[in-house]
Amino acid sequence: MTQRLEGKTALVTGSTSNIGRAIAVAFAAEGAHVVVSGRDASKGAAVVSQIRAAGGEADFVRADLDGTPAVSHALAAEATELLGRVDVLVNNAGIYPPSSTATTDEETFDSVFGVNVKAPFFLTQALVPAMVEAGGGVVINLGSWITRLGVPSGSIYSTSKGAMETLTRAWASEFGPRGVRVNAISPGVIASDGWDDATRAAADVMMHGTPAGRSGHPDAIAAAAVYLASEEAAFVHGIVLDVDGGRTGVAVVAA
Template sequence: MSMRLEGKTALVTGATSNIGRAIAEAFAAQGAHVAVSGRSAERGEEVVAGIRARGGRADFVRADLDGSAAASRTLAEEATHVLGGRIDVLVNNAGIYPADSTTATDEKTFDRVYGVNVKAPFFLTAAVAPAMVEAGGGSIINLGSWIARLGIPVGALYSSTKGAVETLTRAWAAEFGPQGVRVNAISPGVVLTPAPDEEHPAEVMMKGTPANRMGSPEDIANAAVYLAADESAFVHGIVLDVDGGRTTAAVIAA
């Protein structure tokens, strides 16, 4: 049986841990040549080594996506080079999450979070999408969040950035879709890998959902494979909720 991403190339930002790492590993397992991007060379090389040990193709590209257009353009250029001249799939995953209240958030933090979570993927998409168009098509996958649409009393700054990313997803689908580049987003629920025999404080946020559990990075990676693969060729501009039903359904205990 052929692999779903055989022959494709992919750049995954924030790919040295958690969801980004799982996506990079899943893409490689499905046959893609993956550019693993992140700030830590040590963690990046560890991810690459693991992928290669399982027979996959991956290279590390260090990047500190601070929101500057120059940083995003440099990553696009370096990833294109290591991937042999093209990027078929871009996953805008890198992000930071300060859980401060609105009144505790200073201007420096505000600018930094918007720089990493919004400006960086904006300018990276601007750098990558034209080459995808020229090559005949591609897929861009953004990472949103369930708290962009269901308010919680902390993290207003972060949730607003993810609302921006989801809006950009729809706008980019309209802008680039007619030229062959599909743009979609994934909205994860609470996704953490809890320590064995320990209940993580965030688990309470998934109580009363159909899944009744936190998600795993692999849950999100499976959705990313679908959006990157040709089987989703007719899918444009969606925000795919992979959140255990957090934003759509409430389970009433009997």
């Protein structure tokens, strides 16, 4: 089996659980040396152990990305030191505190934009120049289906993810001519391993009437990330790839 990311290095933020973890594991299975990053060292160690047990290469760097340039730059520096270079950056880390517009205070607003927009902005700022110097690289951002299909409790989160989708296009224009491809993935309703049956059932309700008819698995997002990181996507720039079971692209017909 051909390893599509053989010889590549990757930093995946927020990769101690769920979508980020699936991406890190998939990248390593395809031959990449992965830096797993997140706030929880024990969860990070578990991901690294899983990857190494399967014969892959991985290291953990703890980072509590809060949006400050210093924290993002420190993570970039530590990942670069471990890997020698970073070929692929996946800006996955994000927070989603449920709240309405009326109940969102300034601290929550700033926290969401700090983690979801400022942190990846300054991490990309720190890593792309070396990619350009090395002759190429890949940046993959994570958007969200609720950026284009509003839900009543997600105004701040959806706006922050909309910013990341816009940055994807802007960065593709800015960095593409210099050899760095930038794209995004917009996940749909993705089930978490920690969900109970009631939560999973509620998520599936949001997918009623879609082509998939159910919530997705993190591995579906990981497969898309592998594609965008690989040479198979060498002619792909500035897209937002919807991996959402048809939630945003197809008319939902109520049963």
